[in-house]
Amino acid sequence: MQTVPSRLLLKSNGLKRHTKQHKAANAMQSQNKILLVDADSTIPNIALMKLAAYYKQVDIVKCNISYYPHKRKDVVVNAVGYDKVFVSAIFFSTPNHLKVTNCNCIEYGGSAYSITKKLPDEVIAWKSDYSIYPNADTSYGFLTRGCFRNCEFCIVRQKEGNIHLDESVEKIVQHKQVKFLDNNFLCHPQADEILQRLVAHKIRFQFNQGLDIRLVTDENARLLSQADYIGSYIFAFDNVSDEDIIVNKLGILKKHSTSNWACKFFIYCHPEMDIVNSVCYRVNWCKANQVLPYLMRDISCWDSDESGFYTDLGAWANQPGIFKNMSFEEFMYKRCPSNELRQQRSIATYNEGKQDASKWQRIVDDKSLQLAAEAEQLTTDDFNDLII
Ligand code: SF4
Numbered sequence: 001m002q003t004v005p006s007r008l009l010l011k012s013n014g015l016k017r018h019t020k021q022h023k024a025a026n027a028m029q030s031q032n033k034i035l036l037v038d039a040d041s042t043i044p045n046i047a048l049m050k051l052a053a054y055y056k057q058v059d060i061v062k063c064n065i066s067y068y069p070h071k072r073k074d075v076v077v078n079a080v081g082y083d084k085v086f087v088s089a090i091f092f093s094t095p096n097h098l099k100v101t102n103c104n105c106i107e108y109g110g111s112a113y114s115i116t117k118k119l120p121d122e123v124i125a126w127k128s129d130y131s132i133y134p135n136a137d138t139s140y141g142f143l144t145r146g147c148f149r150n151c152e153f154c155i156v157r158q159k160e161g162n163i164h165l166d167e168s169v170e171k172i173v174q175h176k177q178v179k180f181l182d183n184n185f186l187c188h189p190q191a192d193e194i195l196q197r198l199v200a201h202k203i204r205f206q207f208n209q210g211l212d213i214r215l216v217t218d219e220n221a222r223l224l225s226q227a228d229y230i231g232s233y234i235f236a237f238d239n240v241s242d243e244d245i246i247v248n249k250l251g252i253l254k255k256h257s258t259s260n261w262a263c264k265f266f267i268y269c270h271p272e273m274d275i276v277n278s279v280c281y282r283v284n285w286c287k288a289n290q291v292l293p294y295l296m297r298d299i300s301c302w303d304s305d306e307s308g309f310y311t312d313l314g315a316w317a318n319q320p321g322i323f324k325n326m327s328f329e330e331f332m333y334k335r336c337p338s339n340e341l342r343q344q345r346s347i348a349t350y351n352e353g354k355q356d357a358s359k360w361q362r363i364v365d366d367k368s369l370q371l372a373a374e375a376e377q378l379t380t381d382d383f384n385d386l387i388i
Contacts, residue, residue, distance in 0.1 A: 035082040036060040036132065039075075039089035039098050039112070040067070043179070044136050047088050047109060047119055049128035060132045065098060067091045069302050079103035089113060093299070115159040127171055140179050141172030143194060147184040149212075151238075156183045163187050169197060177204040177230060186215035195223040206230035210266055214242070216249040218256075225256040232264035232292060237282050250289060260290035261324065267293045267317070271304035276353040283317050287324075293317045305357045308342065309349040341367065 034055045036048045040063065052058050059082075063075040072093065079085045080102040089095060089112035100106050109117050118124070130136050146160035163184060172178060185191055185207055198205055206229060213235040224233060233253065237246060253263060265286055269279045279295075286293040295317045301310040316331045317323055326334070328350050332343045341363060349355050 032083040033081060034058040035077075035079050035085045035103070037077055037085060037087040037098075037100060038062045039087060039110070040065040040091050040094045041088070043138075043140055044128070044130060044133040045088050045110075046128055046140060046142075046181075048086065049130060049132060050119060050123050050126050051086050052132045053126035053129035054123045058132065063098060065089075065091070065094050067093070067299070069093070069299070072097055075099070076101060079106075087113075111155070111159070115155050128174070130174060137175055138177050138179055139173050139175045140181055142166040142181050143169065143172070144182045144185055144188045144191075148187045149184065165190070169194065169201075169203065173203060177206075179206050179208040179230070181209055182207060183209055184212050184215075186212050186220060192219055192223065195220060195227065199223055199226050202228055204228040204230060206234075208234065210234040210236050212236075213249045214245055216252055218252060221252045221256040221258070224253075225258055232262055233258065234264045234266065234294075236268070237265040237285070237293075238268050240278055240281055243285065247289070250291070261292055261320070264292040264294055266296050268296045268298070269301065269310065270298040271300050271306065274353065275306065275309075275349060276351070279313070280350055283313070286317075292320050292323065306349055306354065309346045309355075312342075312346040313350070 032055070034051070034057070036051060036058050038045050038048055038060060041048075048060065052060070061077055063077065065075060066072050074097045077085075077098070077100045079100050082103050084105045084107070085100055085103045087098070087100060087106060087108045088110040089098065089108075090110050092112050094112045095108075108114075109119070128139075128141070130139075143166060144163055145166045146163045147154075147156045148163050150157040160183070165188065166182075169178075172180075185194075188194075205227065211233065235246075237243075250263065254260075265282075267279070267282045267286070273279050283293045283295065295310075295314040297310050297314060301307060304310070312332060312335065313328070315335065316326070316328050322331060329347050332346050336342050341360070345355060345360050
């Protein structure tokens with residue numbers, strides 16, 4: 001368990017504001033000692049940056065609690081001396097690993113605690129204060145919130161409602177590049193208009209949560225091809241049944257000079273999905289169509305019998321240089337050259353689907369017995385060279 005002492009906190013410089021109203025509000029707000037706790041964000045946390053802008057003088061502590069079970073650590077934040085603490089956490093597992101002590105006024109927010117709780121309007125109205133993330137070189141924000149779809153595994157509709165505009169480009173962009181966090185930007189009626197503006201103003205950007213490929217048109221594909229886009233165009237390939245429409249839309253993107261390997265597809269996988277006919281099928285489809293996959297493993301993959309396979313598959317699929325130039329089999333021989341059992345098991349899972357865990361345990365046990373028998377046959381003379 002790690003305790004974070006308050007002297008290690010970063011201080012916000014506070015944004016300079018120009019209206020009398022803001023100055024008066026800040027004067028009152030800055031009388032309170034405010035601590036912001038960034039529990040698990042891997043990018044600058046927008047809610048905390050807005051709180052930093054609103055309260056002007058804040059301290060922040062970053063806990064870096066991991067999404068990955070084997071990397072998680074327990075963190076205790078000692079908030080002694082603070083009047084109010086705001087905690088923000090994204091991952092549902094994080095609250096089990098975080099404790100804030102010595103403060104009676106703690107406000108918890110973020111998807112991990114509530115998917116409906118929002119900051120007050122007077123806080124949301126502020127521009128993000130990046131001084132609490134002094135190394136940030138990229139702006140983050142939402143042009144739109146919500147989605148017109150309501151996929152069963154997704155909380156966006158419940159959390160943010162139907163698609164609607166959120167913040168303007170001007171309000172979001174504070175750096176040389178920007179990553180938009182919209183969940184389904186292309187479904188907004190003004191999407192083309194906003195893309196035109198991004199292109200006209202030569203803004204370097206990316207939609208890092210991906211775009212809905214089913215909504216690609218000639219016009220938005222043309223605008224995307226003219227944009228100063230960061231990295232790959234990211235889409236999702238969740239269901240094999242979407243293959244036909246995805247092939248069709250990929251054709252439109254490629255017509256607008258989107259080069260091979262310029263698109264990336266999130267491939268969500270869950271232990272209940274058929275490994276060969278769903279997970280590997282979609283990954284191999286990416287290779288055949290010269291687009292990159294990004295295997296997104298559901299957290300339950302870590303506890304499944306195939307956890308080792310999912311790790312191997314992700315290590316292959318999520319490294320573009322390796323994925324483009326090597327088959328999964330070749331990759332496995334290189335990945336663990338002296339662990340024949342692991343190679344065999346992962347390659348068998350890739351080709352045949354779920355494996356019988358007891359069969360592989362028997363092979364491991366037989367191998368151990370064989371090694372023990374070989375060791376017994378050795379005489380002390382065999383070790384003479386080693387005696388010093
Ligand atoms: S299209 Fe995407 S954002 Fe919209 S509900 Fe489905 S998964 Fe969620």
